[in-house]
Amino acid sequence: MAIESYLWQGSHAVAQGALKAGVNYFAGYPITPSTEVAEFMAYALPSRDGIFIQMEDEIASIASLIGASLAGAKAITATSGPGFSLMQEGLGYAIMAEVPLVIVDVMRGGPSTGLPTKPTQADVMQAKWGTHGDHPIIALCPASVKESYYLMVKAVNLSERFRTPVIFLTDETIAHMRERVQIDVDEKLYIEPRIEPKDPRNYKTFQPDERLVPHQAKFGTGFRTVVTALYHDESGFQNTSAEVAERFNKRLVDKVEKYIDEFYETEEYNLENSELVFVSYGASHRTVLQVLNDSKNPKWGFLRLVTIWPFHDKLVKEKLKKAKVIVVPELNMGQMVKEIQRLFGDTKKIVSVNRWDGELITPDQLRKVAEQA
Amino acid sequence: MREQILKYFKQDKLPHVFCPGCGNGEVMHAMAQAIDELGWDPTQILIVGGIGCSSRIATYTIFDSLHTLHGRPVAFAVGAKLANPNLKVIIVSGDGDASSIGGNHLIHAARRNMDLTLFIVNNYTYGMTGGQYSPTTPLGSFTTTSPCGHVEEPFSITDLLVGAGAPFVARTGTLYFNELVKLMKLALAKNGFAAIDIFTQCPTNYGRNNRLGKPIDLIKTQASILVPKEKYDLLEPGDRVGKFARGVIQDVEKPTFLDHYRACILSTRKAVHHE
Known part of the structure; x- marks a missing residue:
């Protein structure tokens, strides 16, 4: 195919990027100014054998993303500041349980209900420290509609590479703006595969590889996967010993921050x-x-x-x-x-x-x- | 029987953390027996727990297990089921987990008719945090947060679920073990949202705070609280106070979320994407 011109809205570029990256699960809750992402996915996913569901709230949205991702889906949601606040609980879970997913946060005026239809960049620190405890965060921020597309592919890829949630931190201006985008939609882009364990006999859900990332088997593949966000040993069983807590939290942060040059x-x-x-x-x-x-x-x-x-x-x-x-x-x-x-x-x-x-x-x-x- | 049940548990992790006399062991046993009698492939079962004593049941099984956040197991389960509809998804949750902090997820999963099985282990208290009152704590009961006696009416989780549209709703107690196994088999085999409200005993907190005696005495109180549905239906409204129907409360057939969704896919396939 060839490069063609499109007049895309930023939110639609995000959604297109997600589809390009292989996203097949979207759960969300309506909130201005992010709703266009959900609406696009509601239209696009069913015909691609994907799942779109509007959950009862943002807490449920991210919870269902985690379940879907662990069952093998590539899952994303889209929200804005107040909804992102509600997702902080699930975000922490996904970090701790090492679950790939992407949260698109279209920043609006805050605090609280604030300025729903107007732009700010006031969630920068919420993205970093919104969920409790010491944890790594990857957050990406686009400055154009075209970049929203490519950066969303990267966001999904990084979530798979590091088995951690990635925050796609955009704002009302970039997400609602329409720009001419010259792009080859059939262009072959690198899509990060999810590495799957091969042998169920010696399988431990949270055994890290040499890059400090564990490769959990998808639910339903016969590996007896054990997932919890309590501190756990490599088998996935809860363990509250000081030694396990010290080692686990260190690895969790190191697996991202030691490899920062990569991304x-x-x-x-x-x-x-x-x-x-x-x-x-x-x-x-x-x-x-x-x-x-x-x-x-x-x-x-x-x-x-x-x-x-x-x-x-x-x-x-x-x-x-x-x-x-x-x-x-x-x-x-x-x-x-x-x-x-x-x-x-x-x-x-x-x-x-x-x-x-x-x-x-x-x-x-x-x-x-x-x-x- | 023992071997038949034990094979579903991580034997190196036993004995479990539950207190002597706790009902969680009976629920674990009944669940394993029901699964065994149904002959299900263990590799296709996902068990999801929330936070609380009973939610820990999930982590002792040999199935794929997902120990989630307080109140959220149903929402996690929704995602897993939709991403892999072949999974048999079982949720084990407590009364606080399912009907207080998780109440919103509970009613919407029932309304959407998600094909999930939910066992609510209802001991009328928050056991893990030391015995505070929950939405099912009886009026007048003593808990650590109702030292003068509880001032709220409990709610009937089965009434809530029937109202929300769940196609299969049942209730029983640990006193009725064989009925529990039978109802679990029905719930597991149900195509759609199926929930059982399982009355159980917490001797360490609820029983002790209310001076209800030994665990066995606490279990026996279920005989005066749980009334077979046919008899319960005949009671005058005034005689129903403090009593709950047991048995199958609702069992109807209706399309699940995925049934509707697949029909929607067929119709959208015909639409043209604007890309």
Whole structure:
């Protein structure tokens, strides 16, 4: 086939990406501004022998995703801040029980019911620390409709590769925006297979491989799979000993963070020559693009975080080493900027540019801050 | 009989954690016996538990087992069943797990007629956390959170499920072991949502707090609470207070969620995708 042009909405690009990645199970609960993902999947999945179900709430949605994934499905849901809060319980379970799935969080204005129809980027820290306990999180953040498609494929792939839930952190602007997307929908993309154990005799549900990832057999394949989110030994049976807890939690975090170079993604522009660097992600990155396009300042550049979590201290530090001023535009009161401050302390001038009123940061607003910085 | 039952359990994990006199052992036994008598392939069974004493039953079996979150086993089970309809999915849950924190999932799985079997081990209390009151704790009972006697009416889980549209609903107690096995076989074989409200004893917490004597004395109280359905139906409303019908409460045939869904697939296949 060939590259063709489509006018896609961001939410539909997410859904198309999910289907491309082999997603065959969607459970969700209606919530603005994420509902378009569910509506697309409700239309697309039945004819592909997949399952779409609108559950009774978000708690049930993620619970059913976990059951489906363990039975062999590739499962996703889509929600927004308040629903994402309800899913934190299931998110923690999926991390602990090492269940692949993807949660699409279309960020809207919060806290609480907040600004349902307007964009923010205020769930950055909810994605990282919303569920209790020490745990790894992979969160990806697209800045365009086209990227939403490819990044969703990557999100599903990473959830399978690491056997952990992945957060697809998009926002009202990117998800509701329609853009021309030039794409070959039949293009062959890498799809991460789910590794399955071969021998039921020596099978232990949570025995990790050399990359620290266990390969659980699907339910119904004769392996006697044992799954719990209590601390457990490799057989999957609950175990509350200090030794097991210490070792298990360490592996859980290490299996993702030790392999961060494998999947960590950024986009950059003019970092070599820039005294001022915008560090951005998602919708606020679009403002950065406009500012750079308008100003043509040869000493300005950007570093865009595509992988939001885990944060790659070493790589970000290296990328930003030449910058004298770092400007961090965010549609929140300053969440990601704290990671940058943590890295550099007082050694660089760090400027946080924020809006949380449901409107985008305008190019004018951002340019003026940069000029005065 | 012992060998026939033991083969369904992880013998290296026995004895289980349940207190002496607890009814969970009888429920485990009855369930294994029912499965054995049905001759089901153990590799095609998934057993799902929530959080609470009885939910731990799942982890002792040799089936694929999924020990979930408090109140959520039904929602986990929905996903597993839809992803692999060949699985025989059994949920073991407690009264608090199923009807309090999990009440929403319970009624919607019943309404949707998900093809799941649910055994609610109803000991009228939260045993694992030390004996607090649950939605089925009788009015006036003493628990650690109702030290002056419970001030709420309990609810009938079977009435709730009938109202929600479950095609198979039954109730019995650990006092009636043979009936329990018989009802479990009916529930397991049912095509659709099938639930049994199983009255059972918690001597350590509920029994002790209410000075009900030894475990056997506690089990015997079921004889005055549980009335065969045919007799219960004939009781005057005033005489039904504090009593519950036992036996098959509802047994009707209706299409399951997947029956409807498959019909929907056939019709959508004809539609054109906008891609």
